[in-house]
Amino acid sequence: MYQDRDPNNTKFVLDRINQTEKYLGSICLQFGKVCRKEARLRDCNDSLAQNMFEFADRERINTTLRQSLQQYASYLSAVEDYRNTLITRIENQILEPLAKYGEVLKIKRQAVQKAINARDKGAQRQRKLQQATSRNPGNRDAIVAMQVNAEYAQTESSRADNVVQDEIDKFEQMKLTDIKKYLTDFTLINLAFHARAMEMYTYAHQQLLNIDIARDLEEFRTAAPFHRLHPSQRSVSETALNNPKRTTGGALSGQHSGSMSVLPDHRRDEELGSRHSLPADTRPYRGGSFENDDYRKPQSARGGLHSSSPTHEHSSKHGTSTSATSKQKTVKQNIPELISSNSSDSDD
Structure with missing residues (x-):
């Protein structure tokens, strides 16, 4: 009965040991x-925090950005300190004990192999006893000696088998306890890290909310070497550009009229002429020459916006100017010449 049951027991024990060794080794890796x-993520985030510190140290214009960057980088560095603690705890509480399981499994396998050897030795002595009894049943002394040796081998094999059963039972209990402990420690270590990291990231987010974009932008505009419009002037310009009724001609004429409206009446009359003066001669070309015409004269001779000296005097009583009277005389003198030239053309 013992010989029939023992091979199954040792095979079962060896299968459990091999399975545990395979998967615990993979989990350890x-x-x-x-x-x-x-560790690589910790190093990358440390480099990121270091770059933020350097950026904040070199920032001289944006005050709130510099302060927020310094605080944000410090909180990010604190997160990586907690990450380093996480790595250390995993190594000490999980990796090192799992790595020692190789030695434990080696001892258990040796105990099983010892039991297998004792079983084989007992089986071999039992076979020799049976052979001696069948071949020479009259040799009582030799048969008694073989019986004593076979019983001793069987006792040793039974003791080794009991030891293996006790050892494998203790091993299963230790394995279950340790796996539960290691995974619980891993979970609690990560929970502690993420709780502290969430706290640090919350503080870091609050520092980002302290960045005053309007203030930093105004500081930049103040420190910039190029000229920028004052905010009130910029708002007026933006309003004029965004006006949907604005046209090119209207804008230019409005701008010109606006610049003229600020001048006093007497100054505007002196620089631009009387508001009641007649415009330049607008009669169409009816033949003849342009020698006495105003169309070929320079603008300074015709008068207008670019006249070098004011030559018109406003007459409030009659509503006419001297320049208009001179132009009317010129027109009257040119009428007989035009009539004579037209009559000569008709005779021809």
Whole structure:
């Protein structure tokens, strides 16, 4: 009965040991990868925080941005300090004990192998006893000695089997306890890290809310070397540009009329002429020459906006100017010449 049951027991125990060794070793390797990746992430975030510190130190214009960057970088650096604590705890509480499981499994396998050897030794002595009894049943001394050796081997095999059963039972209990402890520690370590990280990120977000964009932009505009419009002038310009009724001609004429409206009446009359003066001669071309015409004269001779000296005097009583009278005389003198030229053309 013992010989029939013992091979199944040892095979079952060896299967459990091999399965535990395979998967616990793989889990240990994955925890090592987690620690290495967390370490790389810690280094990257430390570099990011260092760049933010350098940027804040070199910032001289935007005050609120500089202060917020310094505080944000300090909180980010604190998060990475907690991440470093997470890595250290995983290494000490999980990786090192899991790495020691190789030695524990090696001891358990040796105990199982010892039990297998004792079982094989007892089975071998039992076979020798049966052979001696069948071949030479009259040799009582040899048969008694073989019986004693076979019983001793069977006792040793039974003791080794009991030891293996006790060891594998303790091993299963230790494995279940340790796996539960390691995974619980890993969960609590991550919860502690993320709780502290959430707190630090909350403070960092509050620092970002302290950035006053309008204030920093005004400081930049004040410190900029190029000229910018005053805010009141800029608002007037934006209103004029965004006016949907605005046209090019209207805007220019409005601007010109606006600049003229600020001048006093007597100054505007002196610079631009009387408001009641007649415009330039607008009669169409009816033949003849342009020698006595105003169309070929320079603008300064015709009078107008660019006259070098004021030559018109306003007459409030009659509503006419001297320049208008002179132009009317010129027109009357040119009428007989035009009539004579037209009659000569008709005779021809």
